[in-house]
Amino acid sequence: MSLTLLNVIVAVVIAIAFAALNAAYLVWAERRGAARIQRRPGPNINGPFGLLQPPLDGIKLMAKQLTIPGGADKVLFIAAPVLAMFPAIMSFVTIPFSESIVAKNMNVGVLMIFAFASTGSMALVFAGWSSRNKYAMMSSVRAVSQAVAYEIPMLITTITVVMIAGSTDLMEIVRQQSGSILHWNIFPVLGNSHNLLMPMSFLIFFTCTLAETNRAPFDLGEAESELVAGFHTEYGSMGFGLFFMGEYANIVIGSCMTTILFLGGWNAPLPFLGFIPGIFWFLLKLYLLIATFIWIRWTFPRTTIYGLLNLSWKILIPLSLFNLLFTAGLIKVF
Amino acid sequence: MNSPIKLQPDETFILNVGPQHPATHGVLRVKMEMNGEYIVNAETVIGYIHRMHEKMGEVKTYPQFLMNLSRMDYLGALGYSHGHVLLIEKASGIEVPERAEYIRAIMVELNRVASHLFWFGAFVMDLGGFSPLMYALQDREYILDMLEAVTGSRLTYCYFRFGGLYNDIDDDFISAARRFIPRMRKSLKKYHKLVTGNIIFHKRLEGIAPLSQEMCRKYGASSAVARGSGINFDVRKNEPYSVYPEFDFDIPVFHECDSLARYKVRMEEIEQSLRIIEQGLDKLPDGPIMPEKKPKLIKPPPGDYYQAVETARGSFGIRLVSDGGKTPYRLKLRSPTYSNMHLFDESCRGMMIMDALAFMGSLDLVIPEIDR
Secondary structure, three states: OHHHHHHHHHHHHHHHHHHHHHHHHHHHHHHHHHHHHOOOOOOOOOOHHHOOHHHHHHHHHHHOOOOOOOOOOHHHHHHHHHHHHHHHHHHHHHOOOOOOOOOOOOOOHHHHHHHHHHHHHHHHHHHHHHHOOHHHHHHHHHHHHHHHHHHHHHHHHHHHHHHHHOOOOHHHHHHOOOOOHHHOOOOOOOOOOOOOOHHHHHHHHHHHHHHHOOOOOOOHHHOOOOOOOHHHOOOOHHHHHHHHHHHHHHHHHHHHHHHHHHOOOOOOOOHHHHHOOHHHHHHHHHHHHHHHHHHHHOOOOOOOHHHHHHHHHHHHHHHHHHHHHHHHHHHHHO | OOOOOOOOHHHOEEEEEOOOOHHHOOOOEEEEEEEOOEEEEEEEEOOOOOOOHHHHHHHOOHHHHHHHHOOOOOOOHHHHHHHHHHHHHHHHOOOOOHHHHHHHHHHHHHHHHHHHHHHHHHHHHHOOOOHHHHHHHHHHHHHHHHHHHHHOOOOOOOOEEOOEEOOOOOHHHHHHHHHHHHHHHHHHHHHHHHHHOOHHHHHHHOOOOOOOHHHHHHHOOOHHHHHOOOOOOOHHHHOOOOOHHHOOOOOOOOOOOOHHHHHHHHHHHHHHHHHHHHHHHHHOOOOOOOOOOOOOOOOOOOEEEEEEEEEOOEEEEEEEEEOOOOOOOEEEEEOHHHHHHHHHHHHOOOOEHHHHHHHHHHOOOOHHHHHO
8 A cells, every 4th residue: 555655656756857848948949949940049058069058047936036916815815826836746747758658647537637626727817916017907808808719719629538438537548549640639540449530639639739728829918019928927936936837737737638649649659669658759749849838939020819719719619519419420431 | 989978977087198109109298088998188289399390490590400300200300301402402403413413312211211111110009009010110120221321310310411411322221212112112012011901909099089071170180190091281392392393203182081091191192202202213214322512501592481391291391480680580390290190189089098199199109300
């Protein structure tokens, strides 16, 4: 009994370390990626390729004083950044990186991740409300309407995948996609659904991930040219640092979910490549998705708030609902 | 924007945008009365960077005041100096050699391209796209290097003299300018592909902040703000000065009246400026750059003089009342951005804040030029 408990603790610590390390180094990757896109060097002074930049930034942020604005709600103000980071890290616990690498598999893994993801937007509301800053307040109002609008199509798309797999267990969903690239949920030609609308579902899910993680072109919550810095306007020091890391941890979670639900998780794209360990394929797909995130951010301008809401309510939700019914029909027929 | 909303006056709050705010590009303050995301009322508050250029014009002698002009608009400084030297030359009857006039036109147009490039980058950054700014700055850097080699400075030039120029251009400059034109045309194509063709960009600007012709006339708007609303007015064509009548170029006019039209006008103006530079380099005559006969002391005879020029920001007017002394009796600077900016108060009512700030970006404000 105590041995299993120890196992779980070790696994959780590893999950936290993975999340934090990823969050820190994604900042570096993002800055280098942006620099490459914009034809400039980017961080390259501290360490080889500037690899020491994230830890040094962390030290700098920790050395700063955490100022609390006058009239702010102190408890919520301090709680908000922790609340932003916490669900992102907890979600890592159920993510299966390969057949054997998973901290704690649960048969309701999908539900758990969505439950944690929803609490993430609470952090933004708390931060915006407690800062006593009009820009922060407007930003958190935007963040809520955005989160509501995009969680619905995201959940409907996920239900479609869950229906195909017949399980809410993340490992089971991945196992059902084994074989080759044609068994994956994105091109399920040989899989058990034969649903040709799945590429569209993948795009809907990916768009929703962008919106849910507050990334460009949907970064209305922290639209720096209008709302200064959005909900974290008043945050300095590690308060800001936690929001920043939380954002990147959320990106990793979103990409992990996309990989698991649509891109076959740890499965190799072709059967004869199966000798390469699953973790390699998982991380490859994960980082390719993250690279896409970075690429999109530095290419597109920002949408408007009404454009964003129209896209969700008028296009994504009807499309994903249609696909849900279509998939249900297919499952009934085959 | 399009949707009429019911405004409840008791539920509004005041939002102070600026004087330190990323969207105001300087120290402009906009006091906005907001109803949620909608603007009920806005009031632009200026004066945070007032430096009394007009008063300085009255106490400084004419040559001393030369460098003040380039401190007005730090992005397109040469256009303002051009207006000043033209005015003083007209007032005191100084003949300018033809070569000097051609070089002036080339320099002013290069400066206009540099200014529009910076505006392009900053405008797209207002809309949330960061990368185009870096591309635009790299092209602008090329222009600044060229100008630096000739004028000696990169931003606040003091290159024009009464009657001519401080320095002649050399072969290096000419070959660099000739290399620059095709390079800039290639970049423009890239910008159109990356930004103009982007669907998000289109959706954010199309139909946003329509400015009627009456509105533009009422506030005395010029530059792309007027030309985007279908008013065909450009000082270079309507009140020709310097050697501009010698050049073959078009004035881009769009009739959509929205932010996208203003964007298109400026992008087209870059192309037209390139045409002027090309022709200027071809036609460039030989000769001196300063007149042989020039009064030692600039003392315009008593009278009232006015000169308007088309700068990167619009029509800049400068009026001089001279009493025959070493310093002007009165010097009045009519800055184009001042008129363009005051459109904002009236036009932004009922808009959402993000549309309003995109609209403000399309006006191309340079705050030191408003405050003078």
